[in-house]
Every structure is written in C-alpha cells, then in structure tokens.
Amino acid sequence: MRFLISVIATKTSPAHTDEEIKAIDDFNDKIEDAGQRLFACGIDSPDKAIVFDSRNGKLESSEGSHHKTDEYFSGFWIVKVDSLETAKQLAAEGSKACNRKVELRPLLG
Numbered sequence: 001m002r003f004l005i006s007v008i009a010t011k012t013s014p015a016h017t018d019e020e021i022k023a024i025d026d027f028n029d030k031i032e033d034a035g036q037r038l039f040a041c042g043i044d045s046p047d048k049a050i051v052f053d054s055r056n057g058k059l060e061s062s063e064g065s066h067h068k069t070d071e072y073f074s075g076f077w078i079v080k081v082d083s084l085e086t087a088k089q090l091a092a093e094g095s096k097a098c099n100r101k102v103e104l105r106p107l108l109g
Helices: 018-033 084-098
Strands: 002-010 037-042 050-053 060-063 071-080 101-106
Touching (some): 018 071, 071 084
Antiparallel strands (some): 002 101
C-alpha cells in the first residue's frame, strides 16, 4: 500500500529549527532504511506557484496558488507500507519530527 503524507504549514509558520531539521533527517533515514520511503521533498511557498489552465484549447495562467488559504502543503513523503496502521504511525512520527500537521491519504493505482 502506498500513501502520501503531506506536511501542512501556514504562511506564519516559523522556519524549522536545527532540532526539527535533525528530527526530519532522522525520520527520513529511518523510513529509508526500512524500505518504506519511495520519495520525499519540500515544496516552495505558494507565492512561487503558477496555475495553468489549458482546458477548451485556451491557455490561461496566473501567478500564486490556486488555493487562497493560510494553510498549504510545504512538503511530502510517499511511503510504501504493509497496512493503514503502519501508515498512520508514520504520519504521526512525521508530524512530530517536523512539528507540523500532516495529512495522510492513500494513493490510487
């Protein structure tokens, strides 16, 4: 089973402390060593986003995020585990490591 664990930040979230960065690195090493991490990375802030819409043969683009909220995804892990319970445990550990809320969602296909 594969899952997406998305890290949720806010526009006012402080930068990660050195301790948080170490905890994130340790968590990444743990899930890599266990063969559970398929991919992980941070995502730049929403003000760096560009939204494209090419539906109906017409190209439109706009700068900034499509979502106009204070919360946004600031990073993610894609993990492969044997059960939902294991995924929940990793999500809880990831949240603690990065000191942020996370969202856990199954991947389809």
